[in-house]
Amino acid sequence: MYEVKTKENDNSVIEFIEKVESPKKREDAYRLLDIFTETTGYQAKMWGPSIIGFGSYHYKYATGHEGDAPLVGFSPRKAKISLYFAPGDRKRDELLERFGKHTSGKACVYINKIADIDVEVLKELIVQSIDFLKETYPE
Numbered sequence: 001m002y003e004v005k006t007k008e009n010d011n012s013v014i015e016f017i018e019k020v021e022s023p024k025k026r027e028d029a030y031r032l033l034d035i036f037t038e039t040t041g042y043q044a045k046m047w048g049p050s051i052i053g054f055g056s057y058h059y060k061y062a063t064g065h066e067g068d069a070p071l072v073g074f075s076p077r078k079a080k081i082s083l084y085f086a087p088g089d090r091k092r093d094e095l096l097e098r099f100g101k102h103t104s105g106k107a108c109v110y111i112n113k114i115a116d117i118d119v120e121v122l123k124e125l126i127v128q129s130i131d132f133l134k135e136t137y138p139e
Contacts, residue, residue: 006048029076085129
């Protein structure tokens with residue numbers, strides 16, 4: 001049976017950020033930690049080995065696959081910083097048009113550095129994602 005690898009764990013968020021090699025990316029990770037914590041009201045938790053997540057929700061698909069995931073999160077990866085928001089909401093696409101320099105996949109938005117984006121739009125994306133997921137997957 002398939003087992004989800006990205007689970008909430010008790011690893012230290014600060015220790016993880018301290019291991020980020022690039023000083024600039026480490027600085028951006030601390031800034032994102034502050035922004036996400038302040039905007040969500042949730043304490044940061046590690047999800048898997050490299051995702052810093054905030055809050056959680058339980059999903060169940062029509063296929064029967066189910067699990068838990070953070071409502072929002074980020075990961076300061078080597079190449080880019082990954083931001084995790086809910087996919088599939090039109091409002092997200094509208095916000096991304098004003099977000100600044102980024103690329104995006106289904107659930108991830110990738111940035112090089114915080115200086116490339118509009119932090120106020122980032123906060124809107126965080127709130128929109130949480131609202132969308134809480135509505136889509138009520139407890």
